[in-house]
Amino acid sequence: MQAMLGVDIGTTSTKVVLYDQNGQVIASANHGYPLYQTTPGMAEEAPAEIYQAMVQGLTEVTAKQPQLPIGGISFSAAMHSLILLAADGQPLTRMYTWADNRAKAAADQLRTRSDALTLYQHTGTPLHPMTPLAKLVWLEQTQPALKHAARWVVDIKSYLIYRLTGQLVMDYSIANATGLFNMQTFDWDPLALQLAAIKADQLPALVDTTAQVTGLAADLAAQWHLTPTTPLIVGASDGCLSNLGLNALQPGVAALTIGTSGAVRVVSDHPQLDANGRLFCYYLAPNRWVIGGPVNNGGNVLAWVRQQLFGHDAAVPSLAKLSDLVSQVPAGSHGLLMQPYLNGERAPLWNADARGAFFGLTAQTTRAEMTRAALEGITFNLVHVAKLVQNLTGPFTSLQATGGFANSAPWQQLIADSFATPVTIPNSFESSCLGAAILGWVSLGELANIEAASTLVGAEQTIVPDPATVATYQQLYLLYQQLQQVSQPLCQQLARFK
Known part of the structure; x- marks a missing residue:
């Protein structure tokens, strides 16, 4: 080629x-x-x-x-x-x-x-x-x-x-x-x-x-x-193209992207639509459709936490230092939940008036707990999207993940535990750029089809879920869902009040 x-x-x-x-x-x-x-x-x-x-x-x-x-x-x-x-x-x-x-x-x-x-x-x-x-x-x-x-x-x-x-x-x-x-x-x-x-x-x-x-x-x-x-x-x-660049093309293999925002996507050989209009279905190539949901709130929420909770420090902690803090807090953040909707929300709510919130604050709550709760809230929101996708396409067997979060070992483990699914971090430099290049080679006839590019995408590491933490998050996710259901009508009223 x-x-x-x-x-x-x-x-x-x-x-x-x-x-x-x-x-x-x-x-x-x-x-x-x-x-x-x-x-x-x-x-x-x-x-x-x-x-x-x-x-x-x-x-x-x-x-x-x-x-x-x-x-x-x-x-x-x-x-x-x-x-x-x-x-x-x-x-x-x-x-x-x-x-x-x-x-x-x-x-x-x-x-x-x-x-x-x-x-x-x-x-x-x-x-x-x-x-x-x-x-x-x-x-x-x-x-x-x-x-x-x-x-x-x-x-x-x-x-x-x-x-x-x-x-x-x-x-x-x-x-x-x-x-x-x-x-x-x-x-x-x-x-x-x-x-x-x-x-x-x-x-x-x-x-x-x-x-x-x-x-x-x-x-x-x-x-x-x-x-x-x-x-x-x-x-x-x-x-x-991120799905293509991550080699997330087969049934059960989902792509998870968390940059400023985030998304969960899978590829199907035919269009599939959510009965309530909550997921997208977009064309990639002949007989290849990408089904998923985009979220507004990803790394931008962590950036907000970093600035608002630590911005007054002489040196605002780096992502690596925040990761160290998060790793000191147990799963569930001692009963603290965060709704990450600081920027409204697309999937799974499709509500521009959605609002963020911490729930469960006490006089003993620490910044480290709030930071971990924010990461857990971002991830739970993506789990919600994933469940909608799986209702259409079937269960996930693995997640191919990319984005800024991939540099954080605690977040990698948190995602594997929240999704109860192994997470693979490919070594592709930029998944969308690589996906574009693959389409280019297919266009020139130098690759037979997009599946032929699987050898160009290597896997760097795989994170396996921890069964005990999976059980904790399954329990906490139910509380997160209840909080979401109760708070959404209030968000509409707050938006009108503002």
């Missing part, structure tokens, strides 16, 4: 990784950009800043091996992004990210429609403010002149490929997460388009995830030691 460039356009940064023909990392770069949050619910980013981060990353990485033959550039991107473009391709808006919550009222209206379940069954996308569908309804209601000025409605990956080649395309995987794509017809859904008040010709051309685009600008091709005919493989969404 030829070397391959994987580009992962994330919510906080863009990662670029150059892989050799054996799937080994040759070079990598990671460049961030600001998230603009100047008004309540806002979460925007500047397309030009993301473009510059991508260009800078590709320039740095390709400069390290200028003589190496590279087969192509393959892309991964965060889901649910939305940008309005003028007829000349210039952005009329910043990029609205999945975290932008200002479309809450629009999403609530969609959920109360008599055909709401039909819409979910068509698209596989839960009705939530994260979706471009809800955001387009919100823009139609609040900024109609801006929306009507748009010639094109695109995502960030479509925009970047357009900047590189002049071609405007969107893959089935990213389209599947917009709330506008019909999974049965592989075309834009007429009902969703009607609700969004846009036309199909305002959206990019739909292509498969292994589709190739050529026409790389000559100056960029020279800068990256490539040619204008070097193929750009359109790729897929980051969540779907």
Whole structure:
């Protein structure tokens, strides 16, 4: 195989990784950009800043091996992004990210429609403010002149490929997460388009995830030691590609990702939908669908705990030191529970008004106990999502896990014990980048199919559940569920009060 460039356009940064023909990392770069949050619910980013981060990353990485033959550039991107473009391709808006919550009222209206379940069954996308569908309804209601000025409605990956080649395309995987794509017809859904008040010709051309685009600008091709005919493989969404990069493709093998946010995902050979619309079902490749649920609250909750509980210390403890603290507290945090919903919640609640809480505080409660309770709350929330997924796809036999938590041994063990399932930490550098590279090799015909890439993903270590702790967490999880059920109506009232 030829070397391959994987580009992962994330919510906080863009990662670029150059892989050799054996799937080994040759070079990598990671460049961030600001998230603009100047008004309540806002979460925007500047397309030009993301473009510059991508260009800078590709320039740095390709400069390290200028003589190496590279087969192509393959892309991964965060889901649910939305940008309005003028007829000349210039952005009329910043990029609205999945975290932008200002479309809450629009999403609530969609959920109360008599055909709401039909819409979910068509698209596989839960009705939530994260979706471009809800955001387009919100823009139609609040900024109609801006929306009507748009010639094109695109995502960030479509925009970047357009900047590189002049071609405007969107893959089935990213389209599947917009709330506008019909999974049965592989075309834009007429009902969703009607609700969004846009036309199909305002959206990019739909292509498969292994589709190739050529026409790389000559100056960029020279800068990256490539040619204008070097193929750009359109790729897929980051969540779907993470399953591929973790080798979580077989029945019973789930992918667990905990970064800033988190997700639980499994791959099925056919679409499967939750009867209550609480899980997503997104396309990855022919006969490969990713079923799962995304959560808003992952490492960002730990970052909040770190700042709020320890921020006044002369030296805010590192993740490693927090892990040391957590390891000194027994499972169950001496009867302290935390609801981790500091940022509202997607799966399993799909409630933008969900709120966080500590329950069980006493005068003797320590910061270490609160930190462990936060980790347990984040994990219990993911267990809840996993149970919904298993109701559709069957029990998990193993978890392939990745994300910032993977550096914390106590959290690794906590997850194995909470899920009562062995947890494997693969040694893949960036699972979504590797997944994109694998799709690139499949597109070029250098791998027969995505399953053929299993040898490129090695396992670093496996953490086995401790039976005694599993029993403790099964008991505590029941209390966590009761607390969740009791508190949700209060969260709605608190949101209105605020």
